[in-house]
Amino acid sequence: MARDTIHAAGGIVVRGGAQPRIAVVQRSKDDAWVLPRGKLERDENPAAGARREAVEETGHRVKVYEFLGAITYRARGRPKVVQFWRMKAAARPSRDVMKDIVAVEWLPLAAAVRRLSYPLEKLFLRNVGRRIVRRRRKFSRHKAAGRSAKRHRVKRRKTNRRSRAR
Numbered sequence: 001m002a003r004d005t006i007h008a009a010g011g012i013v014v015r016g017g018a019q020p021r022i023a024v025v026q027r028s029k030d031d032a033w034v035l036p037r038g039k040l041e042r043d044e045n046p047a048a049g050a051r052r053e054a055v056e057e058t059g060h061r062v063k064v065y066e067f068l069g070a071i072t073y074r075a076r077g078r079p080k081v082v083q084f085w086r087m088k089a090a091a092r093p094s095r096d097v098m099k100d101i102v103a104v105e106w107l108p109l110a111a112a113v114r115r116l117s118y119p120l121e122k123l124f125l126r127n128v129g130r131r132i133v134r135r136r137r138k139f140s141r142h143k144a145a146g147r148s149a150k151r152h153r154v155k156r157r158k159t160n161r162r163s164r165a166r
Contacts, residue, residue: 004078004079005078005079005080005081006039006075006078006079006080006081007039007040007046007080007081007083008037008038008039008040008049008053008080008081008082008083009037009038009040009046009047009049009050009053009082009083009084009085010035010036010037010038010050010053010054010082010083010084010085011035011036011037011050011051011053011054011062011064011084011085011086011087012035012068012084012085012086012087012125012128012129012132013035013036013054013058013060013062013087013088013089014086014087014088014089014132015060015088015089015091015106016088016091019108020108020109020132020133021106021107021108021112022106022107022108022109022112022125022129022132023035023036023054023057023058023060023089023104023105023106023112024104024105024107024112024115024116025057025058025097025101025103025104025105026101026102026103026104026105027100027101027102028099028100028101028102029100031102032117032118033105033115033116033117034116034117034118034121035084035116035121035125036053036054036057036058037050037053037057037082037084038052038053038056038057046083047064047067047085050064050083050084050085050087051064051085051087054087054089055094055095056097056098056101057097057098057100057101057104058089058093058097058104059093059094059095059096059097059104060089060090060092060093060094061089061090061094062087062088062089062090063087063088064085064086064087065085065086065087065088066085066086067083067084067085068084068085068086068128068132069083069084069124069128070082070083070084071084071120071121071124073120084124084128086128086132109125109126109129109130109132109133112125112129113125113126113129
């Protein structure tokens with residue numbers, strides 16, 4: 001039975017800014033709005049497959065971070081498992097999206113959840129999305145605090161050098 005399982009991977013792809021934007025894509029085969037994801041190739045590492053799918057479906061290079069979880073459902077009578085990773089997208093697209101995708105939208109978390117077509121994906125994004133947005137805000141505050149502390153240390157070093165030279 002396990003070999004009948006369809007294995008797929010994808011990402012919660014986030015683009016920067018003060019309010020993070022999450023990628024949702026519209027498939028041409030059924031006009032459904034989904035998270036970037038797709039079937040794994042034979043013997044493909046799930047994280048690598050998730051990156052490949054995110055790039056193909058959003059057109060943006062991505063950096064893969066931590067595993068967020070998986071959703072399971074039945075597709076054409078077979079069990080399907082889709083694993084998701086948190087990803088950060090480059091600011092600008094680096095390639096065209098694949099022909100199976102008709103639109104890519106970058107939306108705030110609440111709007112992305114509303115746009116998704118499938119209730120299971122909506123629930124998944126609502127739950128992990130809150131964590132992602134909080135983590136991003138926390139990271140931004142720490143990063144800003146680190147920059148000001150670094151500037152302070154540099155100023156102090158210059159002051160110490162001057163006092164030694166006198």
